[in-house]
Structures are given as structure tokens and as C-alpha cells.
Amino acid sequence: MEATQTATGHVSAATVLAAGQEGAKAMTIAEKLIAATSKKARKAAILLLEDGTRFDGWACGAPGEVTGEICFNTSLEGYLEVITDPSYAGQIVTMTYPQIGNYGVNLDDTQSAKPALRGLVVHDMCRTPSNWRSSMSLPEFLERENIVAIEGIDTRALVRHIRDFGAQTAILSTEDLDAASLAEKVAAAPSLVGRNLAKTVSRAATESFDKVPESQAFAVAAPAPKKYHVVAYDCGVKESILVGLVRVGCDLTVVPWDTPAADVLAMEPDGVFLSNGPGDPDAVTETYEQARELIGKVPVFGICLGHQMISLASGGEMEKLKFGHRGGNQPVMNLVSGQVEITAQNHGFGLVFPSLGKLVPELSGGVAEHTADGDLRFWSQRRIAPVVENERFGRIRLTHVNLNDGTCEGIQLLDQNAFSVQYHPEANPGPTDAHYLFTAFCRLMDGDADYLNINISQDRLAGWVFGSKEA
Template structure:
């Protein structure tokens, strides 16, 4: 009986080995191939094991997630992701490949990429290469084959934290846990200087491959200076299309140098990391406010806030994706917005409420959805720049998404207006900036529903034929 049991066990092992060998052979014959093992380990010890779908190596950074259903290339090349490992919540990434005209910077700034399933054989008439090939070309470590739903739930429950991706061919979870514990945090680090330009340059780049969808730009009629704190190309393109002659300058350019160019306006771009660490920018913004019209987005919004002496907080897991609902307190409309940030303005820290301009309310609130429910755009008195109005509120968590300085020509929003990737609801902000430079006191009073389609040519020929 013992001999028979040993024989059965040996036979079972042989069959298992044959099945594993057959499975490897079948996988090797597909486009996926036999990818090397990879692992993702979080600071709190949570670990996921999958396979490599990018470059070989290891990468540490802050783990975050993006909820966009498309636009993975724009996400991967967004400089605002410097220092971070990005998890895409949509299950399959890479379907339509890579078109370099859609990239947002010369090279990716993120540390690593996490997906559930990576497509290696894209199908799209605009595709020039596969996403895995693009990641390898730019030395970006990536992992697939893990439960991204479980990972995202964990981040939502436990907050942003450090993590490491290893795609070296071997998996030692204890060793990886030690490495992530020893890695630096992005808090207190100036990441904007790592992705900004080295010298000023004029920008007028509009890809011809976008002409099938986007109309020709308006004739330039305003000269602006744009601070590059990690700016996306599509945001600069949005300014050009709105009729701006754009001169881009590095993140630490002095206010005196900017004003010497006699611009019609100053634009403060998006960018990565902790805004408190970008002191050389917001101290210059403090000198610019009141001297020239200013428009800021994302990190630029935080630069204006810090210039006003406000407090910035680190959000539990940030806002990243193309489906963030924001209430516009001026128009009363909800905007679906594209966002990418992990820090936010504490609106009450700007100053005390002015009751007569805030619906009679005098007590500050932490959850700004209070103002949504009451239909009020409150105003505070800032010690540095006078009255500041709350204009936009995130409907998911009640955080500040936009402000308007009422006594100096400046406004800002926490999100991205250019829809790369994401919806076009916030396109009107480019129009508002032009109107601010025109001297229109009601520059934010715009019909968002009409402006959101401005510049797009989809269906234009059909509409003309039916006219």
C-alpha cells in the first residue's frame, strides 16, 4: 500500500509538471509571453504579486490611483505624477497603443505603473507603438496581473503611502518591505523643479494629427507668461487656441523678470508634489498679484493660495481621474472635471467670512458642501489681498476646487481645464482668462454648457449640411 501511494504521488507530480510546462509553452506562444514575476509592496506591508509589463528594475514612490476610463498615455506623461506610482482603475490598459502627439511631456515623470491587464497588441489607426514598448523605452517599471480593485480600496481606506514595484525576476517580499520603509516621502520635497523647463521658450505647438477633432486656434491677441511647474502640453495648447501668445518660463523665475516682459497676463501651471516646498514660486506670485491678471490651475491654484497666506493640507488619497464632480457656485452648474493632485487649499484659512457677502453666515465650515446646499458663494477677507470668493467645491469630499480674488484680477481652480484626458466641461476657464485680460468684470459669468464644445469640430460638417 505504501509503495502504491508513493507511485501515485510521483505520478501526480509528473502530471502537474507537465501541465505547468504546457501552460508556459502556450503562454509563450501568445503576445503576452512568459513575463517575469513582479511584486508591489506598500509601506504598511500589504503586498501584491503579478508579472512585469514594463522595464526591468525597481521603483519607489507614493502609491496613488487614477479613475479615468481612457487617456492612459496622457496620465503616464503628465509631469504632475513625478514621484508617484500610478494605479489605473480601468481594467485593461494599452488597447489603443501610443501616439506621441498625445504625450504631455518629453518623457514620463512617474516612478511606476500598476494595471490589472496590459494590452500588447493595440488596435488604433493613430497608434505608433504598444504601451509596454513605450514603458521599456523610457525605463518605467510596471506590474500587471494584480487585483487593482482591492488595491484601490486599500488606498481609500488607509490613505496615500510609500510603495515599491519590483520587476527584477525574483520576489523577496521581506527585502522589498525594508526598501520601501527606507525610501523618502514626497512631503517636503520640491518636485516641481525636477520637471520644469531649464530656460524660457515660446510655445505655439499644435499637432496636425489633432486637426481632425479640434478647430484652428483664435488669432493671438494677448501676450502671457506661463510658469512651468510641470505644465502639460495640452494646457499650453489650450491657451494658444484661446488666442494667447505664450512665453513659458522656469518655475523659479522672478516676478521682476516676468513683469519686465510687460505681459497681459500670467498663467500658473499644474505640477507635482508638496506645494509648500515650492516656495520660490509662490513668493513670486505674491509680488505679481495686483500687478497683472493671474490664472492658476492645480499647483498654480495652490501657489495663489499660499501667496495669500493660506494653509494647504495633504488629502487622504487625493483626486485623480476624469470624473470628479465639482459644483460651480457662480453658475450653479455641476462640472465633471479632470484632476490630479494630492494636496488642497483649506479655504477658511484665507480669512474671516464677510457675512453680508456670504448669505449672512459668519462661522467657517470644514465641509464646503455646506455652501452648495445653501446656494451661496461665500467671501472671506484676506489680510493680504482683500476679498476672496469660494467659486468651486468638490462634491465628493467638500474640499475647495476654486477661488476668485475680488479686489485684484486673479482666479484659480484645483483641476485641469483641457480634457487631456477627461471631459470638456471646464474649457470655459481659458475663455474666462482671456476675458479677465480684456478687463471684463464678469469674466467668470459664462454659459458653461455652450463653451464646453467650443473649438471642437466633431459633427461640424453634418451640422452645416443640415443648416
């Protein structure tokens, strides 16, 4: 309907009324059209950031209201593994890939018994998945697990805002749609910094673990025979990391996050593993204090939060990253082998490598001073794995560097049997380039001094069968 104006230039009341009636009629038709699609009837939802940035969309999970640190994951697949990764405790996760849920949910791929994230943000949610392994749709899973989710927003704009202005607290609601009310709530929400979230997702008692998902047997060979008794600290461990250890021959005993080192040593393990987990590493005091007691007595391997535990046990300092590393496309150089890995990552804090000690020039290409800007790509450009002298554990080598921002991705204690990486080598979700790190841990337990110097191109294919008779 065309609007008509009076002689004074104002739209007449009759025209406004008629236009409103026409708009209401059109809205009714739109609602009927949507109701006839897989989207069905939609309920409004709001995502509000602590700086006042607001995104309006539609609920696509359980109803409710949650607060948490807003972050984003750049993986093209693996949304179920992301949603069930305990490392996302306390966070609202944004998926950058535009459509999420199109291959549904297979419960064998979950990484924990219960999702720990606070909420989920997507551009478009698929309610009609197509995959032979799927047992339910993602919205059904979200509703079953009581996870609040929103769709229909411009995730590109949201991610750019986070990149520009950094991580911050946000509120996601399907119940309260008043911006002023939501702003008060998000202002009162707790920060991720200073909170020990590892204790909220760790198991409560010691358990053995030997699970290998049967539905993955079409692609992955049976585990190697058990050779090593490994005690794994559960700080919020992804189940697939434990599976990765089982596949290379580890007989696993999994213990709570704060288990005393004396109790672990009494089990007489061949090695100790420190797992991934959520939150601020500085707050997980009990774990890194145990790590300090274990290093030098038994081979130790740490992943993600486990890397940070070894770093803190060594007297290192942590920094809060502007927006963290989350996704399956993070390039990392192994300074020992010179090879580059595309890695899966999920962390918001990182080690300040110079805080471990002063450089040893004769082991660092003649360089005596750390770079002023802290960018560790200085070493990747020169193909040098620098070594510092640490007051607690002797020589520590920088082994891995993030090629996107020059942050530390791995260290090796040269005078102790210990090493760690900041990323997730089991590739759930993500590429398999870093699978060799499980092999490296076995080589460390075997006493191989050059355990990190592995051809990743060969190792990443080990154990894959893809439908062969052996599967």
C-alpha cells in the same frame, strides 16, 4: 491525479512525487500556451506597500525597481496622458479601468518630453492595440521610456486598500522578489511630503510655445488669432494646458518655475499663468513667493499646483488629502454660475479654505462662521459663493467645490485680478466641461468683472469641428 492516503491518513511520498511531476508538466503546458498568445513569456513582479500589503503579478514594461507614493486614477481612457503628466513625478500610478493599452500610443498625445512617474500598475495590459492613430503598443512605449510596470493583480483590491488606509509609499520590482528585502527598501524610501518635485520637471530656460498637434486637426479648429501675451510658469506643466491657452489666442512665453517676478513683469505680459505640477506645494517656496509679487500687478490664472501657489501667496494653509483626486470623473460645482462640471483632476494636496480669512457675512448669505467640519458642500447646497476677508489681498471668494468630498476646487480674488482652480480644464484626459476657464482668463485680461459667469454648455463646444471642411 487523485491523491491516495495511507492508513494513518497521510499522503504517501510516492503520491506527492507523482503529483509534483504532473504539476510541473501542467505548468510547462501553461507556459507554452501563454507563449503562443500576445502575452508571450512573462516575468514575475511584486508590488509591496509600506504597511506590508503585497501584490504579485507580471512585468509589463521595463525591468527594474522603483519606489514612490502609490495612487490611483479613475479615468476610463487617456492612459498615455496620465503616464506623461509631469504631475505624477514621484508616484506609482494605478489605473482602475481593467484593460489598459487597447488603443495604443500616439506620441502627439504625450504631455511632456519624458514621463516623470515612478511606475505603472494595471490589471491587464494590451499588447496588440487597434487604432488608426496608434504608432506603437503601450508596453513598447514603457520599455522605450524605461518605466517599470506590473499587470495581473486585482486593482480593485489595491484601490480599496488605498481608499481605506490612505496614500503610502510602495515599491515595485521585477528584480528583487524577496518580500523581506523589499520591505527594508520601502521603509527607507523618501516621502512625497516636504519634497519640491516641481523643480525636477520644470524646463531649464525661457521658451516660446505655439505648438498645436496636427493629428488633432480632424476634431479641433485652428487657434484663435494671437491677442494676449501670457507668461506661463512651468512647474511641471502638461503640454495640452499650454495648447489650451494657445487655442484661445495667447502668445505664450514659458519660464522656469523659479523665475523672479521682476523678470516676468519686464516682459510686459497681459497675464501670467501658474501651471500644474507635482509634489508638496509648501515646498515650492520660490514660485508662490513670485506669485505674491505678481498678484495685483497683472492678471493671474492658476491651475492645480498653480491654484495652490495663489492660495499660499494669500497666506492659506494646505492639507494632505487621504488619497487625493485623480481621474476624469470628479464632479465640481461652480458656485458663481450654479452649474456642475465633470472634471479631470490630479492632486494629493488641497487648500484649507477657512485659513484664508474670516467670512464676510453680508457677502456669504448672512453666515458668519465657517463650518466646523470644513465640508464646503454646505455652500453648494445653498448655492452661495462665500467671501472671506484676507489680510494680504482683500476679499477672496470660494468659486468651486468638489461634490464628492466638499474640498475647495477654486477661488477668486475679488480685489485683485486673479483666480485659480484645483483641476485640469484642458481635458487630457477627461471631459470638456471646464474648457470655459481658458475663456474666463481671456475675459479677465479684457477687464470683464464677471469673467467667471460663463455658460459652460455653450463654451465647451467652441472650437470643435469633427471633420468639417474647416479642419
